[in-house]
Amino acid sequence: MNHDFLRTWAVRVTYFSIALHLVVGAALPLFVNAALFEGYHHGIETAFWGADVPHQVRVHQSWWIALFGPTVQAAALWMGALAYIGAQQRSAFAWGALIAGIVLWAPQDILLSLRADCWNNVWLDCIAVAGMLPPLVYLFLTDRAKAAP
Numbered sequence: 001m002n003h004d005f006l007r008t009w010a011v012r013v014t015y016f017s018i019a020l021h022l023v024v025g026a027a028l029p030l031f032v033n034a035a036l037f038e039g040y041h042h043g044i045e046t047a048f049w050g051a052d053v054p055h056q057v058r059v060h061q062s063w064w065i066a067l068f069g070p071t072v073q074a075a076a077l078w079m080g081a082l083a084y085i086g087a088q089q090r091s092a093f094a095w096g097a098l099i100a101g102i103v104l105w106a107p108q109d110i111l112l113s114l115r116a117d118c119w120n121n122v123w124l125d126c127i128a129v130a131g132m133l134p135p136l137v138y139l140f141l142t143d144r145a146k147a148a149p
Contacts, residue, residue: 007142010135011087014098017132018083021076028069032062040120047117075101092144099136102129 031037044061045053079098086094106129113121 003142007139010138010142011083013135014083014087014132014139015080017128018076018079021072021079025069025072025074025076028072029066032066032069043120044116044118086139086143090143090146092140092147095136095140095143099133099140102133102136 041058041061045057049057079101082094082098085091086098106125110122110125113119113125
C-alpha cells in the first residue's frame with residue numbers, strides 16, 4: 001500500500017482525535033448535567049456511595065467533571081502542536097511524545113477507574129487508546145525510518 005496515503009490517513013485520524021478532545025473539553029462544563037449523562041453519573045455515584053446517594057454528591061461530581069473540561073482542552077492544544085510539528089517536519093520525536101503521553105496516562109487512568117469500579121471510564125479510556133495509539137505508532141515508525149541515514 002502507498003505509504004504517503006497511509007501517512008496522510010494516520011495524520012488525519014490523529015488530528016480528528018485531537019479535535020474531538022478539544023470539543024469534548026469545551027462541552028464538559030456546558031453539558032455536564034445533561035440528561036444524556038444521567039447513566040454515567042449514576043454509575044460513578046453508585047460505585048462510591050451505593051444506592052443511597054446524597055444530592056450534594058452530584059453537585060460535587062458535576063463540578064469536578066466540569067473542571068476537567070479545560071484540562072482536556074489544554075491537553076488537546078498541546079497534542080495539536082505536537083501533531084502539527086510531527087506532520088510538517090516528519091518528526092518521530094513529536095509522535096513519540098504523543099505516544100509517551102498516552103502510555104503514561106492510560107494505564108494510570110484505567111487502574112484508578114478499575115479500583116473505583118467505574119467501568120464507563122475504563123471502556124472510554126480503552127476506546128481512546130485503541131483509536132489514538134495505532135496511527136501514532138505508525139507515524140512514529142514511518143518518520144523514524146525516513147529520518148534514518
